[in-house]
Amino acid sequence: MLPGLNGFEVLRRYRARGGTAAVLILSARDQEVDKVQGFRIGADDYVVKPVGVLEFLARVEAIIRRLAPAGRGSGTAGDGARLSQQRFSDVVVDLRTRTVQRAGKPVELSPMEFDFLAFLIESGGDIVSRDTLMQQVWRYSLGVTSRTVDQHVARLRNKLEPDPSQPRHLITVRKAGYRFQR
Numbered sequence: 379m380l381p382g383l384n385g386f387e388v389l390r391r392y393r394a395r396g397g398t399a400a401v402l403i404l405s406a407r408d409q410e411v412d413k414v415q416g417f418r419i420g421a422d423d424y425v426v427k428p429v430g431v432l433e434f435l436a437r438v439e440a441i442i443r444r445l446a447p448a449g450r451g452s453g454t455a456g457d458g459a460r461l462s463q464q465r466f467s468d469v470v471v472d473l474r475t476r477t478v479q480r481a482g483k484p485v486e487l488s489p490m491e492f493d494f495l496a497f498l499i500e501s502g503g504d505i506v507s508r509d510t511l512m513q514q515v516w517r518y519s520l521g522v523t524s525r526t527v528d529q530h531v532a533r534l535r536n537k538l539e540p541d542p543s544q545p546r547h548l549i550t551v552r553k554a555g556y557r558f559q560r
Contacts, residue, residue, distance in 0.1 A: 385403060389401055398473075401420060402425060403424045405427065406426070425437055468481045468540075471495065471499060473496055485538065491537075493515050497511065497514060497515050498548065499558050505551045505555050505556070508556075512526070527556070
């Protein structure tokens with residue numbers, strides 16, 4: 379317990395001021411409503427006490443991997459370099475709240491679709507190979523082949539591109555992979 383102010387309010391104020399560092403809530407409050415509130419105000423993870431040291435460390439490592447895997451081009455969690463909102467065409471992607479809007483209307487993305495889109499955006503226009511995407515976004519071992527990447531690109535194009543048959547933002551680079559273009 380914090381004196382005079384609870385952790386939820388601290389996080390709410392921090393996010394309202396534009397804070398983007400990763401936040402893991404460690405709490406004795408174990409009700410589902412508490413966990414949901416924590417995520418809705420911007421927590422990256424919520425852990426209920428008591429928790430084993432190994433599980434806690436694994437959760438911290440997972441947040442670090444998710445926010446700053448090798449190869450991302452625009453900074454790491456908490457360094458201030460990563461902007462929360464990314465805009466292209468009539469689309470706004472908020473990396474902190476994991477929300478997407480197109481023409482002012484919410485776009486429903488699965489968690490994996492969002493992770494994939496965020497990874498491409500944060501790659502800063504660099505070409506990202508299918509192997510890299512499979513390793514960094516899906517956590518598959520090197521050499522695993524799948525149409526997963528192509529299927530996600532097609533779904534994202536249908537949801538975000540003005541003309542999915544002539545993509546302007548989610549670009550295929552023949553025999554190399556994909557890149558994001560503003």
